[in-house]
Amino acid sequence: MLWRTPEGEIRALEDRCMHRGAPLSLGRCVGKGLRCSYHGLVFDDGGQVVQIPGRDSAPPQARVRSFPAVDRHGWIWVWMGEAERASPDRIPDMMPLDTPDYHLGPSTYDFDAEARLVRENLLDYSHIPFLHADSFGISEDWATTPVGLTELDDGVEYRRWVLDQPLVPGSPLRMDVYSVFSLRVPGIIRLWNGYYPLGTAAELDHGVPPEDYPGVKNVNSSSQAVTPMTDKTTRYFFSWGPRKDCGDETIRDGLIAIAGMAFAEDKIMVEAQQREFDRAPERGLLALPSDEGINTYRKVMARFLREAGELGDA
Amino acid sequence: MLWRTPEGEIRALEDRCMHRGAPLSLGRCVGKGLRCSYHGLVFDDGGQVVQIPGRDSAPPQARVRSFPAVDRHGWIWVWMGEAERASPDRIPDMMPLDTPDYHLGPSTYDFDAEARLVRENLLDYSHIPFLHADSFGISEDWATTPVGLTELDDGVEYRRWVLDQPLVPGSPLRMDVYSVFSLRVPGIIRLWNGYYPLGTAAELDHGVPPEDYPGVKNVNSSSQAVTPMTDKTTRYFFSWGPRKDCGDETIRDGLIAIAGMAFAEDKIMVEAQQREFDRAPERGLLALPSDEGINTYRKVMARFLREAGELGDA
């Protein structure tokens, strides 16, 4: 459970009173601390009970677990591993909603599926032309152009040119698209796309293009977080929008609406996978070359969890 | 999952892509085959992957299980056992809805209970006067007249005369009823009833009466299938109606309506059984002589499953 001290600092405690299991999230703020709404115990902002009604003192073992938590990039980041291993400087550099040079809109989608399945949906670009034919409507080139995978210290990054694409589905204007996608532990995504004049990829020898290249259009960016709610439910936070010289709030709202259609398509598929895996958990799958990103990310995630002092999936 | 080739032939594949578990039933028809809507893999009509987007070939193990399937008697029959043991000539001889000399109407009922409980409800005629007092409204003679059980190669059959019954509940006209009921693996039912002039049973020495016996009335027939949807849910397909010389579409619709009332009664009882068995699965039951049909059918079903190469319940 999360609250802010009167100074505005974020605090995170386990949502289970050690006395009778009551959720502290039903409590009330008292000073920097919190009073449980069940039997009135007062916790300080580090999780130690400092007052028990009708008693002179509280035993030291009357405490709940506290988690390191910080505000950054407009989001709250809570470290669920061993507290001494928290390192806020490892927080990825996300774009907050009020990023000055972009019009970013927010959205949230819930899945009745484990977070891993949602991440792995996002890691496999080969599904986009097929599952999202009715929403994104992009060509099969997005499935067949190699993703240009790089293993990061804390995730995977795809960088690639997809050549000779319409500016928007159905447009006669064709361009070269440069796309950067990264997914970092435990499920933090950044996406950047820019549409360049046809031939730019060849001209730049398929290198990294400047963001302000002459004639660039349709520059857009998205920040996302795949957040486990329970073992089998996931909340997916999402922002998307155009760079201000490439689109206004109407474009932004259109992108958010299209993403909503696409995520409804993902939801049908990912929840069907979850039901099938629950039905027959013992059955294996057949890896294909397009699973390279999934496999690389799994390896990074396993290493990260070992370092965090946790065994399970985050 | 089922689909038809452009030639109209029925095809059945397991509804689980071997790659990532996606349901193929969300796919799209391409030629004789099927394209999975998740990552665009194309399957031929035997379940072999023949195209992977962006790849030159597909590995031979990229395939899903295919099931023998045929159209017959207006229904689709899928063999879930070992493919080489499928024998379409063992399909029971059902009456399709467009049988020329009957007015047959269709219906479907869903049960939150395992298929076995629905079958065993149908196998025990002694429940009909009691559970269906408010719908069928037939006399207790239907519970007390022995069912005349014959064990078939693939099921059980009941043939019997029930003497001196009203033509319809409340009618002063009393007749002898000849009734034939069969339930064949895995849950295929045929029912035929004819009402004969009082004394016919004795006159025929309780033998099989001709269907066109003088004075016969209220001849009706039903074809049914108890189909497992999951371990604990069942869909029950049902047709019923009068022979055309014994009733018209209005009679047919009345029979279907009465059956709907009766199945609502069955649903309450069978689902209550399921909840009780789930609550206390370790507790036994006390067999009574009226369970003879249930016990015989179970024996036949076990033999059938051994022959089909399956261990579980169908």
Place this chain on the structure above:
Amino acid sequence: MLWRTPEGEIRALEDRCMHRGAPLSLGRCVGKGLRCSYHGLVFDDGGQVVQIPGRDSAPPQARVRSFPAVDRHGWIWVWMGEAERASPDRIPDMMPLDTPDYHLGPSTYDFDAEARLVRENLLDYSHIPFLHADSFGISEDWATTPVGLTELDDGVEYRRWVLDQPLVPGSPLRMDVYSVFSLRVPGIIRLWNGYYPLGTAAELDHGVPPEDYPGVKNVNSSSQAVTPMTDKTTRYFFSWGPRKDCGDETIRDGLIAIAGMAFAEDKIMVEAQQREFDRAPERGLLALPSDEGINTYRKVMARFLREAGELGDA
């Protein structure tokens, strides 16, 4: 399942036919007995099958368990332990709804939680000022004044003076409150409160006050039963109201309405506990001194269950 004989006597049988698991509560009364609505078996009022349709006799093992049951104090009491250990004289002396000198109103609340959690909520008075700040609105003195616990043969009793309290929340008139609460196995509660002139507690040396003490006000009483429906659901029966010289039906209805608000608060908390304990059943709790009543009651309950010949929780 419960029914009354034509003479009005209450009977209780296990709600599971030993033949096919059908609920006998769907049956119909026949004479003193009951006919199962599935296959028509007739049970006598002790649970023995006395008629099977189409058979001359019933086997002796065709019987279901019968439970001792009596009407008393306007409620029905069923003994779930070994029948020979039933002793109706141990039924606590409750106040029926038609008690002459009180205006008592009824209510019922359902919890998606095990009965134990509802009982233990009621046993710990320290929650009342905190969880029920918006409904009962009583002072923290009710959390900090010791409850004056007595272990009974079949439960626990709290008797105490809470000094210098407002007659009702916000009232300038302050009084000494005498409160008696008992919870007896398996979950039977009586509550009696009287408000006495300030100083009465000292004058009586904190002894038991007469119910008709001069100047006594706001005398009220409640009878309650915490009844398990299933392992994880509970129905809570409740009555409350003023002594007739202390309030009328309007006061009674106001008390029932306030109790409804308070039980909605309890429901949120107790169901959250249940979800948390289901989520992490292996985790322990930290007992506090205010858990004395809970611990004493648990000890009494365990003794009672041993004596009843049962092992589980009632």
